[in-house]
Amino acid sequence: MDITLFTAVVFAGSLLAGFLGALTGLGGGVVIVPLLTLVFGVDIRYAVGASLVSVIATSSGAAAAYVREGFSNIRIGMFLEIATTFGALLGAYLATRLHTGTIGIVFGVVLIVSAYFSSRQRPHADPAEQPDRLAHRLKLEGTYPTPAGERHYRARNVPLGFGMMFGAGTLSGLLGIGSGAMKVLAMDQAMKLPFKVSTTTSNFMIGVTAAASAGIYLSRGFLDPGLAMPVMLGVLAGSMLGARVLVTARTRYLRLVFGLVIVTLGIEMIFNAVKGRL
């Protein structure tokens, strides 16, 4: 395949991935690596590098829209970014050391688990406020707008949430994904933050987390311009389109289909990794 055709096909695939990722809230980055490795036979290190770049672009591009809604909490985000950036350093180092087959297997498992979590209806955090001295000292609290006026919240289980964020950062750095699902899980389920605060703050954190691994990717030669170019531009354009139609589209059916696609890709990744084809 010549470079013009390759670029066009990868751009089209990334556009679709970004579009579906934004529409379903699962993120486009998660399908880019399987698409590049399984369909185009790209080495997983180049694929992970291109995917990470697209993750920074979508997270930063969407931030302006999210902060306008007034749900994201910059203090909680910054505090937890200490955990995610250290995790991202570890993950990126592992990516440069581990065998590509091992990375493929971890990737497959993460795909399947995240599809499972996003399909499950989670019980939402108990909004009743509990005293938490550590959260209070660290100012991990805030207010968010509701139809009945501003409502106050405060984080709980800070050490557990911090630990989970370190894990989310490690996966992000190892696999070149945003690991938004795990970040939301840490804030919404562990720290009992309101769901909207969790999702918007998570998006806010993804770019900084990814930037912490990007430096290592860059110096190790994972960031190929010819591959990263169509992936970044495609995912960015696709996610911007997806965010536009989000309000009108019926996403339940789409989420199901996209979830099945992700599970299939996960199984395929593990199968190919075990067969030594990654």
Add this chain to the structure above:
Amino acid sequence: MITDRQVELSIGILLRSGVLLAAAVVLFGGILYLVHRGSMHADYHAFHGEPRELKTPSLTIRDAFSGSPEAIIELGLLLLILTPVARVVFSVIAFARERDFMYVGMTLIVLAVLLYSLLAA
């Protein structure tokens, strides 16, 4: 007196501008790349790593200004990576103006990790 809300809004605008600038540079380099390399064979099956010129920011910048399509794209990717770093720098200043030194400290830790990754690792 600036509020948290105003800080957040400025950060949002900063991030969006950074991404749009980076995307424009990548697109410009991408067009040159397709014009010059479009008929070559695309091969990503084996990992070779990138040449030194594309792994070292100072060399990337030098080559970008002498018109290398790959270096121009890579420069766009560098701008993209620097966008969240700029956000963290901005947050240090914002927390300092609010005299919230605990958060100035936390933000400096995050900034140190980012700079370590970019410069030292």
